[in-house]
Amino acid sequence: MKIVVCIRQGLDGEINPFDACAYEAALQIQGSEITLLSMGPEKAKDFLHQLTRRGAKNAVLLSDSAFAGADTLATAYALSLAIKKIEPDLIICGRQTLVGDTAQVGPMLSVMCDCSLITNVMEIKSVDTEIKCITRAIGEETAQLPSLITVERINNLRLPSIRSKMGEISVWSADDIGADKNKCGLVGSPTRVLKTYENSKGKRKCKFITLDELDGVIKTALERSNSKQDIVASSDKRLRQVVIVGESPREFAEMVSDDITVIPCDNEQNIIDYIVKTAPQAVLWGSDIISKRMASRVAAALNLGLCADCTALDTDGEKLLMYRPALSGSIIAKIESLTYPAMATVRTKDSLVKDVFVSVGFGAKDNLEWVKNLAQTYDAELASTRKSVDNGIMPYSTQVGLTGRSVAPPVYIAVGVSGAVHHIVGMQSSGTVIAINPDKKADIFDYADYGIIAEI
Ligand SMILES: Cc1cc2nc3c(=O)[nH]c(=O)nc-3n(C[C@H](O)[C@H](O)[C@H](O)COP(=O)(O)OP(=O)(O)OC[C@H]3O[C@@H](n4cnc5c(N)ncnc54)[C@H](O)[C@@H]3O)c2cc1C
Structure with a gap:
């Protein structure tokens, strides 16, 4: 079975964590013949070549100045042409990159390569003429x-064995894949970053309370139920x-x-038909x-820009101006679309079922009973940090943050959570945040409305 695994090199020079899982998932498929595919600067050649030692037969790097500055649509376009040249049976991508954090390239690619799509895979059950996944x-x-x-973060990429050999590596230019340069890179990208701002929004003024006051604070917060969305135009x-x-x-x-x-x-x-027929100025989607x-998929089919996970919107009467967190939430980018209608997914609460989330940090590991x-008591949904997941305390499906899910419940209670930026980015739009931690200097208190300095 011919498999293409799409790989992106992260800002830290390492393979994007979700792509590492995609690669391992491909290696676990019996009889797989794997080609790694990446788009990036020529210097990424060595990174990709080294990765073939884990078991890929070969690797292809798409490298050309015409590809630089690509958004998701232009990236998917270039990758799709390479994939058509390779003609695989199966393409495996990571859920999203940490740099772009949009989860758009995979679904867009499926349209451009005219193949079926399954996203957010937790487990591959079988592959023959069809693929069955959970x-x-x-x-x-x-x-x-x-x-x-x-794929989600479902496995760990194996290490290369000592005697492993490197696979072949090829570098393909825009001409090699027959790309229309007007559809590549910055020129071919319908979304434009107009400005970036430092994001201080997640920070809150923490009021310290005692454990006895916790119940009253939760009840008041639930009555107010003021989920903090930055939607003010x-x-x-x-x-x-x-x-x-x-x-x-x-909203x-x-x-x-x-x-x-x-x-x-x-x-x-x-x-698609409705959008073409009515030509609205903007189309907005939820974040589930x-x-x-x-x-x-609709953006790819209509060749439209799509801005992901907006937390605020504005307009000058003509254009939709979209604001979204970027780079682990450290900055907010103001984005416009050069294509009409402008399309955006917005961070809504619709995927939540519970009003209260209780997050199990690694610091809560010795008293899970108390947290549960x-x-x-509040009919809450359990959440967790990556460290709790990696240490087997909580299942991955509960992980909140950059490599987990984003949540914005009316009340988020973080127990034994240090407040790493990778976690904060997944919960900072919550209504009232309450943190319980014995370390008064823990970063989580900077992002909490109420703090309880206590060991649990
Ligand atoms: C690329 C990348 C992606 C990542 N993605 C994510 C992600 O999606 N989500 C995520 O959460 N993390 C993510 N991380 C990891 C993140 O950087 C932190 O390591 C992680 O969030 C820390 O988890 P923690 O707060 O549970 O544990 P720790 O950092 O170990 O903190 C535990 C806290 O518990 C407190 N504590 C100790 N004892 C007690 C007690 N008895 N009662 C109460 N509190 C106590 C301590 O004071 C401490 O503040 C990512 C990291 C990387 C590099």
Whole structure:
């Protein structure tokens, strides 16, 4: 079975963590013949070549000045041409990169390569003429090959064995894959970053309370239920017509338009037809897995820019101005789309079922009973940090943060959580944040409304 694994080199020079899982998943498929595919500068050649020692037959680096500055659509375009040249049965991508953090490239690629799609794979059950997986959103999903799957953080990439050999490496230019340079790199990218700002929004003024006051604070917070979304538009200009796919983006749409049409998030072709027929100024999608996946596929089908995970929207009356956290939430980028309609997924609360989340940090490892009781008292959903997951204390499905999920419940209680930026980025839009930690200097208190200095 011919498999292409899409790989991106991270800012730290290492393989993007989700792509490492994609590679390992491919290695575990019996009889796989793996080609690693990456787009990047010529200097990434050695990085990719070294990676072949883990078992890939060969690697292809797409490198050309024409590819520089590509957004997700232009990236997917270049990768899709290379994939068509390789003609694999299966393409495996990581769920998302940590740099871009959009989860759009995989679904966009599936449209451009005309193959089936399964995203957020937690386990591959079988592969022959079809692929059967367990996914995060749906459970069991099956698709005919050729197929593209995106994987969650489900395994650890093996180390190279001492006697392992390097596979072949090829460098392909835009001409080698027959790319139209107007569709590549910055020139071919419909989304543009207009400005970046330092993100201080996640920081809060922490009021220290005692453990006895916890119950009262949670109850008051639930009554207020003021999930902190940064959706305030600063101008009084309005867009002519905004389409929302499903009800969840309504709050955001109301900030920029008085003419809002809601269409159901069910049939992809119907959505495409509706957008083409009505030509709205903007189309907004929710942030649940299904909406994000469909938004990416519709964007690829219509050749439109798509801005992911917006936390704020604005307009000058003509354009939709989109704000989203970037680089682990340390900055906020202001983005516009050069294509119409502008499309964005917005960070909504719709994927949450519970009002209260209790997060189990590594510091809570010796008193899990206490934390679970706390969660039970408020009918809360359990969350966790990566360290708790990596140490087997909590399942991966509960991990919040950069390599886990993003949540924004009315109340987020972090127990034994240090407050690493990788965790904060996944919970900083929550309503009231309460932290319990014996270390008064723990970073989590900078991101909490209430703090309890205590060991549990
Ligand atoms: C590329 C990358 C991606 C990452 N992605 C994520 C991600 O998605 N999500 C994520 O969470 N992390 C992520 N991390 C890891 C992150 O950097 C931190 O290492 C992790 O969040 C720390 O977990 P923690 O707060 O549970 O543990 P620790 O950092 O060990 O902190 C434990 C805390 O518990 C406190 N404590 C100790 N004893 C007690 C007690 N008895 N009662 C209460 N508190 C106590 C301590 O004071 C400490 O503050 C990522 C890291 C990298 C490099």
